[in-house]
Amino acid sequence: MPIEAHGGTREEPGWLCYCFDITKQDVLAHFARPDASYETLVDETNIATKCTACRLDLEVLLERVHLRPGATSLSGQSVQDHGRGIKVRQDLADVGFYLNTDQVMTVLRVANEGLLFDDVSRTVPYNYTVWVFSDRGKLCQKVKGKLGRREALTLSTEDLQDCPEYGWFLLDLEPTESNGLMGTVRPQMAVVGPDWTATVHTQLVSMACRYKSVLAHRTRGRFAIDISLINPNLWSAQVSLDVARLDGQVLACEEVSLPSRCAKIVSLDRLEIDRRLDGIFRVGVRSSLPVSKHVIVRHNDGSVSLDHFPNAK
Amino acid sequence: MISGLFRYLVPVIYPLFPASTGVLTLVLDLDQILKLRSARPFDGTLNIRLRVFEDGQTASEESLDFEVKGGRTGAATITRTLETSKLGYAELHVEADSAVFYKIQSAPGYALLSGRNIGTLTVNADQKFANPRVIDEIKATGRFCMQHSACLVDRARNIGNSLLLINPYEQGLVAQILGPDGKRIRERVSSRYCSLVDLGRVVPDGVWSSYMVTGSNRVLTYDVRHPADRPLSPTSIDHLDVFSGVPTHQRMTLVPAMRRHVRNMLRHAGLAYR
Numbered sequence: 001m002p003i004e005a006h007g008g009t010r011e012e013p014g015w016l017c018y019c020f021d022i023t024k025q026d027v028l029a030h031f032a033r034p035d036a037s038y039e040t041l042v043d044e045t046n047i048a049t050k051c052t053a054c055r056l057d058l059e060v061l062l063e064r065v066h067l068r069p070g071a072t073s074l075s076g077q078s079v080q081d082h083g084r085g086i087k088v089r090q091d092l093a094d095v096g097f098y099l100n101t102d103q104v105m106t107v108l109r110v111a112n113e114g115l116l117f118d119d120v121s122r123t124v125p126y127n128y129t130v131w132v133f134s135d136r137g138k139l140c141q142k143v144k145g146k147l148g149r150r151e152a153l154t155l156s157t158e159d160l161q162d163c164p165e166y167g168w169f170l171l172d173l174e175p176t177e178s179n180g181l182m183g184t185v186r187p188q189m190a191v192v193g194p195d196w197t198a199t200v201h202t203q204l205v206s207m208a209c210r211y212k213s214v215l216a217h218r219t220r221g222r223f224a225i226d227i228s229l230i231n232p233n234l235w236s237a238q239v240s241l242d243v244a245r246l247d248g249q250v251l252a253c254e255e256v257s258l259p260s261r262c263a264k265i266v267s268l269d270r271l272e273i274d275r276r277l278d279g280i281f282r283v284g285v286r287s288s289l290p291v292s293k294h295v296i297v298r299h300n301d302g303s304v305s306l307d308h309f310p311n312a313k
Numbered sequence: 314m315i316s317g318l319f320r321y322l323v324p325v326i327y328p329l330f331p332a333s334t335g336v337l338t339l340v341l342d343l344d345q346i347l348k349l350r351s352a353r354p355f356d357g358t359l360n361i362r363l364r365v366f367e368d369g370q371t372a373s374e375e376s377l378d379f380e381v382k383g384g385r386t387g388a389a390t391i392t393r394t395l396e397t398s399k400l401g402y403a404e405l406h407v408e409a410d411s412a413v414f415y416k417i418q419s420a421p422g423y424a425l426l427s428g429r430n431i432g433t434l435t436v437n438a439d440q441k442f443a444n445p446r447v448i449d450e451i452k453a454t455g456r457f458c459m460q461h462s463a464c465l466v467d468r469a470r471n472i473g474n475s476l477l478l479i480n481p482y483e484q485g486l487v488a489q490i491l492g493p494d495g496k497r498i499r500e501r502v503s504s505r506y507c508s509l510v511d512l513g514r515v516v517p518d519g520v521w522s523s524y525m526v527t528g529s530n531r532v533l534t535y536d537v538r539h540p541a542d543r544p545l546s547p548t549s550i551d552h553l554d555v556f557s558g559v560p561t562h563q564r565m566t567l568v569p570a571m572r573r574h575v576r577n578m579l580r581h582a583g584l585a586y587r
Contacts, residue, residue, distance in 0.1 A: 034412065037321045038442055042483065049483040052530045056451050059531070063448045066417050068317060073452075074418070075445030077559045085564035088573050093580065111462035111523045115454055115556055117491055122454065124561055129581065139583070152462065154521050170586050172577075175561035181453055182557035184523065188463035195471050197538050198549035199463045205587055215340055217425050217433040224432055232586045246340060246390045261586065280338055280392060280425065290587070299432040303548040307435040310421035
């Protein structure tokens, strides 16, 4: 099977690093050794350390070395169409929360740009649908539209009529042609204050999970951290949120009932923990159904930073 | 690498800001790493190497060996607080004395940047090499391109946005930062240096914009939000994303394809959103 890197195949070794006379076969032979690693390869051969033009090709070549048995790519995705099976669009339904107060608004942004703002040959147009829900599960808005090549969607909670102060949204992107790459369409959500912004990628709804944990820093008896929970399922979810020391000892726990299509923000400072305990803790969220979880860290200057819990896979 | 198993996990990189901004806290749960990544419980040695780089030099280095019995170290989690006097980065290696890992990517998670004035920020690690998304992109497009689609610079409101470039490799590189209106700047980043670039130089003021980064070689990138007049006081640190080389459609066998189709129909009928 040919190696994907430019200019050679497994049968025809091909030069990889002209500066140090290294072929692809030399690299593969190095990795046949039990003590081989990227670092030993660079240390012993100096590959990719002079003009560095070969480093990207080396990365592609090393994918073959780093593959799990039976896998075809490190990401589990195939960038080539092998022509077997039914062609189905990727599931591009993302979920996120929004804040919409006097001081803070949320912006959802999706851009469909060409490679390096130039080559649009591998991009395709999309249809999009955004469902905006209140925290109590009421569908407040449904926004539909088209996102052409070189276009961007910028949807602000300010633009939505009767948008609640807190809730969640689901964004579905439907590619209208089947021969493109996803390119830049991974959505971003931004929370915007009077003099600050914070962004995070929205998370695929299929990546919601039943248990994940994150780290949290407590100073002067205060976390200043909120956890946003979204239940996009048809059924109610029981959620258990606990704060534990790094050695696993649980210090506090809160049970939350989250009805279907509802969202809730839980402040970690609501949990009863000895005020003298400061430091790094582990916050675990366990739920009876897959639930989307985000961390909202409130800062002393009024700004916030955001992150979602790690993906399910 | 022997029979599909690896001795090491891909080194991961964490950005470091000057101590006047804050300190970065890393927490390593070794038993969790072994549980998630080793193919089977094993006996041997696990080496953890943490190096901090500043101005192209190694500012500190620590190497720890742990005895592993039955796939567990018995060690509590390792916590390290890292700080530098300037912009820098930390590089973390995890290596076993035999091939035990079935997957080379480190388990997801983030570190905490605790600011002197602001509070705490979450910081994602990036992989030094073998990032599956970058490899997919290079295979599909032949180019290296990182991008962020929600950049905002608004000087009237003192909202700033910068790009942090980290070059953990052995040779210098030149990164190109491109704005949506054709503006572009070139930034040289020497080996094992970092550079913070004001995005106000490439994106229009007061307008939500995208920007892209390419270069003579791969570079690690972070999107940093901060007051426009204080770039070293971040309020949010986000990662960029690759120009995805994943196709918009995938091939499936009949049953999963039907399941996907039904799920899409139910979602658009407002019956089931997940």
